[in-house]
Amino acid sequence: MRRQWAGESERDRAVEAYAEARLRRESDGGRGSGLGRARAPGPQFDATLLLGPRGSGKTTLLRHLERWAQRAPVARLDLADLGQKGGKPIDALTGLVFRLNARKADFPRLTFPSFGLLVMAVAAQVDGIDRDTAVRDMADALAGPDSRRLEVLGRLADAVAGMAGAPGLAGAALPLLPEWQRGWGRLRTRLRLRRIRSTAPQQPYDTFLIELNRRYGAGEDEERKRAEAVLFAAFLDDLRRAYGTRSGDRRRTSRCLVLLDNVDSPLGSDFLELLLEARREADAPDPLVVMAAAGSYPRVFEDHAWGGAPQPGAYPGRWEGEEFRPAQVARGLCVGQLRDLRRLEVERQAKEVLSAAGRDLRAPRADSGVKWLGWAVYELTRGQPAATAAVLEALLGRGDTMDWEERLRRVLDPSDALVDGLLDRLLPIDASRELVRALTRAAASVDLAHAGVAGQLWGEANAAAQKEFDDFCADVLCTMHIDTGDRAADGRTETLHPLLRLLLLRKLAASAPAAPGESGADGWEATHTALRARAEEADKPGLAAYHALALGDLPAAAAYLNERFGRIAAEDWCAELCRLRRAPLRPVGPDAPHRQPWERYEALVEFLNEGEVESRLRTVTRLLAASWIGPEPPPSPATDRVGDPYRDPLGDLYAELYGEIAARFRTLTTHTESVSWDRTLLAKAAQYEGKPW
Numbered sequence: 001m002r003r004q005w006a007g008e009s010e011r012d013r014a015v016e017a018y019a020e021a022r023l024r025r026e027s028d029g030g031r032g033s034g035l036g037r038a039r040a041p042g043p044q045f046d047a048t049l050l051l052g053p054r055g056s057g058k059t060t061l062l063r064h065l066e067r068w069a070q071r072a073p074v075a076r077l078d079l080a081d082l083g084q085k086g087g088k089p090i091d092a093l094t095g096l097v098f099r100l101n102a103r104k105a106d107f108p109r110l111t112f113p114s115f116g117l118l119v120m121a122v123a124a125q126v127d128g129i130d131r132d133t134a135v136r137d138m139a140d141a142l143a144g145p146d147s148r149r150l151e152v153l154g155r156l157a158d159a160v161a162g163m164a165g166a167p168g169l170a171g172a173a174l175p176l177l178p179e180w181q182r183g184w185g186r187l188r189t190r191l192r193l194r195r196i197r198s199t200a201p202q203q204p205y206d207t208f209l210i211e212l213n214r215r216y217g218a219g220e221d222e223e224r225k226r227a228e229a230v231l232f233a234a235f236l237d238d239l240r241r242a243y244g245t246r247s248g249d250r251r252r253t254s255r256c257l258v259l260l261d262n263v264d265s266p267l268g269s270d271f272l273e274l275l276l277e278a279r280r281e282a283d284a285p286d287p288l289v290v291m292a293a294a295g296s297y298p299r300v301f302e303d304h305a306w307g308g309a310p311q312p313g314a315y316p317g318r319w320e321g322e323e324f325r326p327a328q329v330a331r332g333l334c335v336g337q338l339r340d341l342r343r344l345e346v347e348r349q350a351k352e353v354l355s356a357a358g359r360d361l362r363a364p365r366a367d368s369g370v371k372w373l374g375w376a377v378y379e380l381t382r383g384q385p386a387a388t389a390a391v392l393e394a395l396l397g398r399g400d401t402m403d404w405e406e407r408l409r410r411v412l413d414p415s416d417a418l419v420d421g422l423l424d425r426l427l428p429i430d431a432s433r434e435l436v437r438a439l440t441r442a443a444a445s446v447d448l449a450h451a452g453v454a455g456q457l458w459g460e461a462n463a464a465a466q467k468e469f470d471d472f473c474a475d476v477l478c479t480m481h482i483d484t485g486d487r488a489a490d491g492r493t494e495t496l497h498p499l500l501r502l503l504l505l506r507k508l509a510a511s512a513p514a515a516p517g518e519s520g521a522d523g524w525e526a527t528h529t530a531l532r533a534r535a536e537e538a539d540k541p542g543l544a545a546y547h548a549l550a551l552g553d554l555p556a557a558a559a560y561l562n563e564r565f566g567r568i569a570a571e572d573w574c575a576e577l578c579r580l581r582r583a584p585l586r587p588v589g590p591d592a593p594h595r596q597p598w599e600r601y602e603a604l605v606e607f608l609n610e611g612e613v614e615s616r617l618r619t620v621t622r623l624l625a626a627s628w629i630g631p632e633p634p635p636s637p638a639t640d641r642v643g644d645p646y647r648d649p650l651g652d653l654y655a656e657l658y659g660e661i662a663a664r665f666r667t668l669t670t671h672t673e674s675v676s677w678d679r680t681l682l683a684k685a686a687q688y689e690g691k692p693w
Contacts, residue, residue: 009345014324022289047290052338055386058293075099076259083267114234232278255287264294341383347374364404375693379649414510443504447493454534549583558621570680574639581627597652623664630657633687662688
């Protein structure tokens with residue numbers, strides 16, 4: 001059984017606070033249920049869509065909100081699951097109503113007289129003319145005076161009570177009707193419905209939905225759409241009336257919370273469009289607070305100002321600090337990004353792991369084990385919620401004898417089930433094997449654009465794979481892309497999420513000879529060689545140096561960096577160093593003998609002992625080698641904001657090389673007579689004087 005970490009993140013608390021502010025009705029100072037006392041109908045709130053890729057915690061968050069709001073009228077639906085079972089919008093809406101109809105200790109029970117009768121009218125086995133008349137009459141009644149509505153309700157009650165085949169449906173739908181049925185003025189109807197309910201077997205909720213879908217699904221599309229529109233209108237009308245009376249306004253201390261998961265599914269898109277349209281048509285406030293979640297753009301986005309499907313990078317709804325601030329994208333709909341966890345949030349989860357380990361395991365040898373473990377896990381996962389939880393669980397399950405450093409090295413072993421499980425979670429559901437191979441090679445590139453134009457990476461035999469790769473790159477949301485914001489790049493550059501890239505690179509390092517046209521080289525060597533050749537052809541020496549370093553060609557990468565020293569601004573040179581140090585460091589297999597960071601560093605720079613090497617080049621080489629193995633320091637906005645967000649702390653988990661890096665920065669000051677260069681290099685040395693955690 002998967003362990004669920006109890007700590008709630010700041011992200012989830014911010015979304016919870018956002019929902020609470022909308023659920024709460026204005027207080028009149030009286031005793032309520034904890035969400036405030038009712039006073040006025042209040043404003044109409046836009047539906048809020050939480051956008052996030054697979055594994056971002058959308059479903060978990062909605063489940064949490066359902067538990068948190070359980071004292072209020074709350075309903076949660078998984079529209080993808082219902083759609084896979086053949087459900088239609090009428091089934092989803094009926095499920096919503098049944099949940100909102102549940103008894104609550106602190107709230108008067110919500111009843112749905114219009115909706116309940118209309119559901120029975122359209123779902124029962126009556127001929128199309130009668131059903132069409134029922135739908136038309138209800139639409140007319142909702143737009144007319146109350147007397148007209150009561151008249152139609154009474155006539156529908158008579159019709160439903162006498163319909164052949166109605167007992168099962170009536171028995172299931174009767175709880176939706178008000179207990180004050182004498183308000184219809186039809187004692188005969190009330191008695192007949194009561195008799196039907198007492199003699200008919202009580203149907204389970206799911207059975208009712210299946211029956212409803214089977215009977216109503218036999219109708220024509222236009223008839224069904226017309227009825228669906230009226231059903232949604234009746235649902236909203238019933239809610240407004242429940243809150244609109246003096247007693248309802250006083251006693252209903254909270255609005256209703258509706259939680260819709262997977263609204264990007266076919267059924268979800270239909271349902272969301274119908275709900276938004278019904279609210280727009282009514283043009284009157286209702287007591288619904290709608291929170292939906294999607295891993296891709298629902299169909300309602302087609303009418304947005306994008307003029308079609310959202311463009312890559314168009315990701316509405318940003319966070320302002322810790323405040324969740326959705327952006328309005330259409331009338332009645334606003335969208336908020338469901339961000340990854342921040343480092344402090346991961347640190348809190350790491351604290352739970354160390355507490356769970358207790359005294360059975362030795363604590364990490366860092367000064368603050370909690371901060372160190374939180375930093376290390378965050379660097380690996382970059383706060384991706386599903387991966388963070390999975391990695392922490394795997395760390396705790398590694399037995400009692402392994403130290404924490406070794407646990408972290410082994411947790412992302414490409415042969416381990418965890419890596420495959422995370423890739424299945426993060427890649428598109430329908431990703432083909434060929435696309436996964438293509439993405440594994442593309443992960444070696446600093447961004448997707450460079451991978452896409454590297455013909456050496458594809459070969460003619462893989463034209464179909466490149467087409468699928470291009471389609472993959474078309475949607476920044478559902479394929480876990482991020483905009484790097486690289487100020488040195490031409491235009492916008494996009495790359496895979498750092499975690500997805502890290503996982504794919506570990507697969508690449510373990511792969512057999514792979515790239516088209518290459519023999520005798522494994523996947524890592526062949527891929528980086530192809531990308532290096534492409535960069536040289538395009539006259540991009542910095543990019544060529546990046547892939548040279550990934551291949552272990554430290555002399556070539558250091559020569560490029562040394563050649564740039566003094567020829568560009570100091571901040572730009574340090575940014576070049578930052579780009580190079582983020583070149584992927586080839587992971588060592590679990591069976592290979594482990595070498596400490598200092599041993600690995602000295603082996604890399606051993607060639608400097610052979611022959612004469614110019615002093616500055618020697619210093620630059622040592623600086624690059626130590627920076628490449630060592631983890632990232634706290635970032636400097638002037639020199640470390642280079643776009644490429646790749647991180648891999650596993651080469652030097654305790655930052656043992658930081659002293660060496662700081663010393664080499666100081667040594668470089670002797671090779672410049674520029675005040676600005678001297679100041680910048682000393683500031684870089686100061687970045688490495690502490691620890692990154």
